[in-house]
Amino acid sequence: MKTTSDFPSLNERDPEGVSSDGKAYRVLVVDDSMFVTKQINQILTSEGFEVVATAADGAEGVEKYKELYPNIDIVTMDITMPRMDGITALEKIIEFDSDAKVIMVSALGKQDLVKKSLMVGAKNYIVKPLNRSQVLERVVSVCK
């Protein structure tokens, strides 16, 4: 008898971060705050997403995207960062790959910048403080 059959499955739900063919969605997290990067990482990996790289500013984010392409599914992009801001990085990523799926991460009170990013081609946005269900809902809606 297989030992696993002794254990009832308590959670039949598939993790949100895995596509229908069983592959984890690959995420690049671009944020200058170690705290936010860690939070996004924890939320996404707990649902089966794979955070393949992180970048601490826009310029590094663009570099990593180009390096990883096409093995990258989603980018979370902070807006206010040193060296290169998130909107400029978004423009450069869209210029390189017009199908890029970029989700902006913004502090409250930056509606104009969020609007601008959506015009430039961001697929969705998340407002800080991050809330687990909001992050997952927005990221999953972009994956599907």
Place this chain on the structure above:
Amino acid sequence: MRVEYINPFVEAAFNIMQEVLQEDVVRKELYLKKTSQPVMGVAALVGLAGDVEGRVLIDMSKESAIGIASAMNGEKLSEIDELVKATITELANMVTGQAVTKLHDLGFKFDLTPPSIITGDNMQVTDLNVEALIVPLSVPQGLVEINVAIRERI
């Protein structure tokens, strides 16, 4: 200094801390300081410039900062390291972001600087020609003082 300026910061700090710590936050009595005042040990400093100018300090003891950062990260932290500083910076970002949205809605236009974190013992802050309004907020991790010194640009 007009009280309108401090209320959005206190409300924002109250809401944000309640949300990120998932704990009760108790608002204590507001007080006013005209002279130099001590800083508790870890302070996030955000500058304002525009129709109004000045600064906001989010001030707490080292122990409180470590406790708050531990709660926000969901892990036990034991010293003021890069992660604690990044976490308190983010807390200040969230609080000032929310407060500024309210103040912009009230018609005040100004920009914020990114938060700086200042740590050390026996520090004081002095704001010449503008008094500071302080509202202490009490959380299980300790006391957090929202210290605002803002004036209208002449």
